[in-house]
Amino acid sequence: MIRYLRTFATAAQTASFSATGDRLGLTQSAVSTQIKRLEDDLGYTLFDRAGKSVALNAQGRQALATAERILDLYDSLKGGQARVASTPIAIGAISTAQIGLLPRALRGFRDVYPGVHVNVLPGMSVQLLSQIDAQELDAAVMIKPNLGIPKDLKWLPLMQEPYVAIAPLRSRGTLDGLLRTLPFIRYNRRSYGGQPVDQFLKRQRLQVNDIMELDEPAVILRMVREGLGCAILPGLLAGVRGERVRVMALPGPPLHREIGVLVRQSALKDPVLKALVDSLTVQADALVRPPHHP
Incomplete structure (x- = not known):
């Protein structure tokens, strides 16, 4: 079998x-x-x-x-190399992965390895890359780095997360009109995830009225829900479909960010860590491809 x-x-x-x-x-x-x-x-x-x-x-x-x-x-x-139950796993994760991906993945992992302690450490992708490189983390769920990945690290892709535009639920008009008239809540243009938004606005020649700039898509989503303005952000992990906001597709070529696991090559030999990565892969696939209903 x-x-x-x-x-x-x-x-x-x-x-x-x-x-x-x-x-x-x-x-x-x-x-x-x-x-x-x-x-x-x-x-x-x-x-x-x-x-x-x-x-x-x-x-x-x-x-x-x-x-x-x-x-x-x-x-x-x-x-004969199973991890000792008292040996913890240190995994870093961006905020949206903590919200939309880790809970179910860890539930599946703990069904098999209930005795393994998992330390989940938050951070932006840039910070997590440095912590992995410094061997402070076993793995990190993050946005794919723009620069080259060191040879002793391995990138394992999980999903392509599309960007969408969001506005207050009762807003009306086209995306172009909303971006020109409503305050714009910007995803930090210096972050891995915010750079595509900045490039998209320039490519589409869209003018926006910036009122604030934030690192966390989940926080941006709440700001829009409260009627403070509109935004462009990766919405799948943040859960935009479950919030009371207006969701709009973006014009032009698909805009997305790649979410994956960055891990040290040597750590992949650990069957317990590999089981955690596999559980993350399964949950990411379930998010991207919801169950088929005949």
Whole structure:
């Protein structure tokens, strides 16, 4: 069964039974057979099939998190290198990741490793990069750095978070008109996340009336909800869809920021830390691709 779970996890990554076979040294037919037997044993399907490509369905996404935890536990048993429960993990995270990503990811992680203490340290991406480089953190959930990443660190992408414009709920008019007439609450243009907003405004030649500049999208969201002005920010992790604000798409090419995990290469050998990264990956995927309702 461990073999079938590993095939399932690989197929989830590649979205192709053929590519899975190439990676695992199996024929496409063997991969299909293993997945079918696993589905028969579980009593439900894991993938939606469309021609030569496959995609996890809602049940498959839920099963993947458990399968990866089982595989991590099995690998740690083979290597005999399981983390001592008293050894803490220090993970940094930007504020929106603490709100929109970490809670569910940590819940899944603690189902398997309840004895591992996790220290969550807040910070802006620039600060977290320095702390990782100084070996003060094991990993950090942050915005991808604009500059090159040191060779002893590894960037693991989690999601592409789109930017949206938000305005008070009862506001009316076009985006261009709102940006010209309402006060503008700016996402700090010196931060990794705020720089794309500044570039977008210049590219679109949009004039704004700045009244304040903040580092935290979640705080900006609250300011807009209170009617203080409008803003442009990455809204998925901050939860703009659940707030009483008007949400508008941005014109032009898609504007997004890449959220991921920055980790030391050596730390990835720790199965416990890897399990935490895997849980973050599953939750990020669930946010970007909500469950399909037939």
